Amino acid sequence: MSDVQSNVKPLTLxxxxxxxxxxxxxxxxxxxxxxxxxxLPALVRxxxxxxxxxxxxxxxxxxxALKFIWAPWIERWRLPPGSQERRSRMLILRGxxxxxxxxxxxxxxxxxxxxGGFPDTQIVALFVLFMVAGTVASTIDIxxxxxxxxxxxxxxxxxxxxxxxxxxYLGMMCGGGVFLMLxxxxxxxxxxxxxxxxxxxxxxxxxxITEPTRTAPIPHVPALGYALRRKQARLGLLLVLMLxxxxxxxxxxxxxxxxxxxx
Numbered sequence: 001m002s003d004v005q006s007n008v009k010p011l012t013l014x015x016x017x018x019x020x021x022x023x024x025x026x027x028x029x030x031x032x033x034x035x036x037x038x039x040l041p042a043l044v045r046x047x048x049x050x051x052x053x054x055x056x057x058x059x060x061x062x063x064x065a066l067k068f069i070w071a072p073w074i075e076r077w078r079l080p081p082g083s084q085e086r087r088s089r090m091l092i093l094r095g096x097x098x099x100x101x102x103x104x105x106x107x108x109x110x111x112x113x114x115x116g117g118f119p120d121t122q123i124v125a126l127f128v129l130f131m132v133a134g135t136v137a138s139t140i141d142i143x144x145x146x147x148x149x150x151x152x153x154x155x156x157x158x159x160x161x162x163x164x165x166x167x168x169y170l171g172m173m174c175g176g177g178v179f180l181m182l183x184x185x186x187x188x189x190x191x192x193x194x195x196x197x198x199x200x201x202x203x204x205x206x207x208x209i210t211e212p213t214r215t216a217p218i219p220h221v222p223a224l225g226y227a228l229r230r231k232q233a234r235l236g237l238l239l240v241l242m243l244x245x246x247x248x249x250x251x252x253x254x255x256x257x258x259x260x261x262x263x
Contacts, residue, residue, distance in 0.1 A: 012212055015156040021209050023163045024202030025092055025144050030171025030194065032099055032137045036130040038176040043188055046124070049261035053123070063134040067142060068224065072196040074142045075222035082217050088147035089211040096203040102133045103196035110189030118139065149213070174198065 013021075041054035078087050106129050109122055148160040175195065182191035227233045 013151050018151045019163050021206040026164050026167030027171040028199050029137045030168040031175035032133050034172045034175025039179045060134045063138040067138040071142050072222050081221050086211050088143045091143040095136050097238040098136050100196040100199040103192050107189040107192040
């Protein structure tokens with residue numbers, strides 16, 4: 001019996017299957033960001049909302065900026081210490097369903113306020129919903145990156161990075177311009193419902209695959225301190241800080257100014 005088990009090859013995924021499965025997830029993440037930080041400000045301004053209120057949508061970046069705080073806990077759940085189990089697929093799919101549900105709730109809120117404009121209660125509800133959506137999307141991103149690192153070989157990392165960047169641009173297009181065009185044609189609640197349906201469709205390739213388990217139990221417990229002790233990680237953080245600082249320097253400093261550029 002042991003000889004038979006030793007001859008069984010562990011389940012693996014090809015680079016193509018990994019890329020096809022995860023591409024839609026990366027599209028979803030940017031789609032939600034574009035909805036909250038580009039399309040929502042445009043809708044608020046079109047309904048007569050203040051520029052300051054539209055600019056406040058930049059607060060939706062907070063979950064993305066702070067996700068490093070809960071990333072170790074997500075990794076511990078995703079890769080249980082002492083177990084061969086991997087839970088990336090489960091976590092990502094649950095997050096995708098949650099995002100679609102959030103957009104459906106937002107659409108329902110829009111239907112109840114069809115008299116036009118954005119009442120204060122509706123604005124508050126939408127801001128809360130999109131803050132939750134940003135938190136869910138940033139958490140999915142942690143699991144998505146981990147899934148790619150687990151399943152891709154070093155030779156495939158470039159493809160993983162390409163689909164991440166390409167997916168983000170497609171997501172920005174869908175959550176930005178496409179959503180606003182649909183809103184102009186059918187109303188933003190209908191457009192929001194369409195975006196929810198799109199998220200579910202983008203999740204289908206990942207739903208179809210089976211995530212391989214680890215070849216052996218690993219006792220390592222993920223922690224932020226382990227990463228910070230690595231010279232490569234510290235250098236990478238410094239480069240990212242320099243790059244993003246330069247980008248923020250050339251953008252307007254006020255939230256309202258950023259809103260005009262981004263939305």
